[in-house]
Amino acid sequence: MSQERRNFDKEFKLMTVELSKSRESIQELAKELGIRAELIYRWRPEYLEKPEGSFTGHGKPRHTPEEAEIARLKKQLRDVEMERDILKKGHQHLLQGRREIYRFIACQSSRFPVDKMCEVLKVSRSGYYSSLKGTVSKRAKENQELLSLIKQEHKKSRQRYGSPRISQALRANQVQVSRPRVARLMKQAQIKARMVKRFRVSTDSK
Incomplete structure (x- = not known):
């Protein structure tokens, strides 16, 4: 159980400081007065620094x-x-x-x-x-759902569609979304369109 904090008035502090001047052991003086020695060590320099303005307001020094x-x-x-x-x-x-x-x-x-x-x-x-707390915003939930649809369209296209064509496919399915938003989500998820090389048949001249 913690002890109740004691408040000391100005007269008590001044008396303690005066007594400490003639004592060799601050620890013994503290025991006699029933206080902690740390308080005496704190009060003495405060009094010496400003004797007339010390110990005002529950021991707090007064500020100009x-x-x-x-x-x-x-x-x-x-x-x-x-x-x-x-x-x-x-x-x-x-x-x-x-x-x-x-x-x-x-x-x-x-x-x-x-x-x-x-x-x-x-x-x-x-x-x-x-x-x-792991709270997900409404916008974040929408992005998660949209990303799932993007992955589906990307898979349907055999990974050939980029953001422009995926945006068109989503709008065709009544999903209102802008191409920049699709592009941003694809970039974050590292979804890229796979480039397909086109071979052109040529005839060798004789």
Whole structure:
């Protein structure tokens, strides 16, 4: 069972720091006060750095407007550096489609926050998490069904039809599809038209 976290007021911290100045063993002082020695080691430099402004707001040091602005700029710089690193590693995946972007995010999730990667790579978090569950989009299902029909027509033609003639055959069977889409699916599935050599009969001159 975990112990309840204790809060120490400013007076207690100041007293502890003053006592630690005359003690050789911080560990012994910590035992006497019933606190961890790490707290004393943390409070002492905080007090020495800024005696008048230390131990405000449950032990958190008070920041001047200048210090707050520096902290904000440092955070902004860290965000910019993170975005740069994400783009540096993931720019190739941007050209390969949403599925590859999701794969990149999954591979890099231990290094970068998922929210930040989705923001930088322009994909939705819901889309990414759906991809992890194996959710197939409506378009992906249509492509799977269409690819099956393409393979059938390709087989019927003894592998001689390319995307133009397969597109015509599909439209003749009431399947509304464009030739570029057929060509793209054939390329992804590595389906190619088999070239047939034509032999021309010629007569030798006497």
